[in-house]
Amino acid sequence: RAKDAGRDTLCFFDPDMQQAVTRRAALETELRNGLRQGQFLLLYQPQVDGEGRVTGAEALVRWRHPVHGMVPPAEFIPLAEESGLILPLGHWVMDTALRQQARWRTDPAFGRLDLAINVSPRQFRQENFVTQVLALLRETGADPARIKLELTESLLLHSVDSAIETMRALRAHGLGFSLDDFGTGYSSLNYLKRLPLSQIKIDQSFVRGVLLDPSDAAIARSIIALADSLGLGVIAEGVETEAHRRFLLGHGCPAFQGYLFGRPMALEAFEQHVRAARPDR
Numbered sequence: 693r694a695k696d697a698g699r700d701t702l703c704f705f706d707p708d709m710q711q712a713v714t715r716r717a718a719l720e721t722e723l724r725n726g727l728r729q730g731q732f733l734l735l736y737q738p739q740v741d742g743e744g745r746v747t748g749a750e751a752l753v754r755w756r757h758p759v760h761g762m763v764p765p766a767e768f769i770p771l772a773e774e775s776g777l778i779l780p781l782g783h784w785v786m787d788t789a790l791r792q793q794a795r796w797r798t799d800p801a802f803g804r805l806d807l808a809i810n811v812s813p814r815q816f817r818q819e820n821f822v823t824q825v826l827a828l829l830r831e832t833g834a835d836p837a838r839i840k841l842e843l844t845e846s847l848l849l850h851s852v853d854s855a856i857e858t859m860r861a862l863r864a865h866g867l868g869f870s871l872d873d874f875g876t877g878y879s880s881l882n883y884l885k886r887l888p889l890s891q892i893k894i895d896q897s898f899v900r901g902v903l904l905d906p907s908d909a910a911i912a913r914s915i916i917a918l919a920d921s922l923g924l925g926v927i928a929e930g931v932e933t934e935a936h937r938r939f940l941l942g943h944g945c946p947a948f949q950g951y952l953f954g955r956p957m958a959l960e961a962f963e964q965h966v967r968a969a970r971p972d973r
């Protein structure tokens with residue numbers, strides 16, 4: 693698609709391009725401008741319970757680039773992390789998601805939905821992260837009890853004690869935490885015990901393999917059992933088929949997210965999806 697952009701355009705997605713440094717700088721500038729110009733948006737992917745009822749959504753960021761179209765986060769989150777642009781971007785995501793929850797809050801069809809928001813390690817480690825989130829909660833009027841922040845294990849590469857402190861401070865205000873991509877990173881059962889989590893997410897790489905690879909099946913089952921015995925919630929991500937769902941449900945997994953139940957959707961489509969699934973009673 694970079695080739696379609698024409699010769700004078702910055703082709704930062706072209707893997708053949710020699711000047712990686714120039715490309716990076718260009719992408720950084722584009723990211724910064726994109727943020728100023730409102731080129732980012734959130735999609736909402738349903739999360740469901742064992743009966744298939746929508747219990748919430750995960751907010752997933754996209755970049756609607758004027759030339760390259762819809763750019764997935766894998767193509768810009770890593771650079772945003774490295775360059776520090778993840779801080780204003782993450783703030784925008786948090787603000788937008790909390791604003792949305794505040795709008796849903798008073799609507800019976802949406803007020804009880806949990807909203808999961810991804811928080812990158814660098815964003816989470818900011819000294820004033822707690823203050824920022826609390827200020828946004830106040831400004832937006834979102835219900836903290838419906839907000840779940842998704843963290844990854846890479847957060848544990850730095851001070852675990854300060855991570856625990858940050859989580860505790862936010863938990864005291866009602867927010868919950870979910871450990872994303874569980875089992876793919878820097879896992880330690882000792883940390884899992886210490887972190888004030890409410891839920892762990894079984895990574896989609898294990899979910900994909902439950903019916904094909906006995907080790908993936910064993911890992912998925914173990915994660916469910918582990919969550920259970922630690923008193924944590926558990927959700928499987930990347931559930932694409934009924935067979936996946938049945939396997940996981942059969943082993944006690946109570947919550948699911950994946951294409952089987954719905955792709956990440958624009959706000960209007962998500963709201964329609966929820967309304968269609970829940971006729972007014």
Ligand code: C2E
Pocket residue numbers: 737751752753764765766769782785810811812842872873896929930931932949950951952956
């Ligand atoms: P994640 O948080 O683990 O999100 C799940 C990813 O799996 C999403 O990709 C989602 O679209 C995809 N997915 C969901 N169901 C299925 C399925 O059934 N099959 C398959 N194959 N994939 C499925 P997406 O939206 O491209 O996001 C990728 C990653 O980018 C996210 O992984 C998250 O780490 C990061 N990300 C997304 N939004 C944000 C954000 O607002 N802030 C930060 N810091 N990171 C974000």
Ligand code: MG
Pocket residue numbers: 750810842872
């Ligand atoms: Mg996530």
Ligand code: MG
Pocket residue numbers: 872873893895896929
């Ligand atoms: Mg994940």
Ligand code: MG
Pocket residue numbers: 873896
């Ligand atoms: Mg993932």
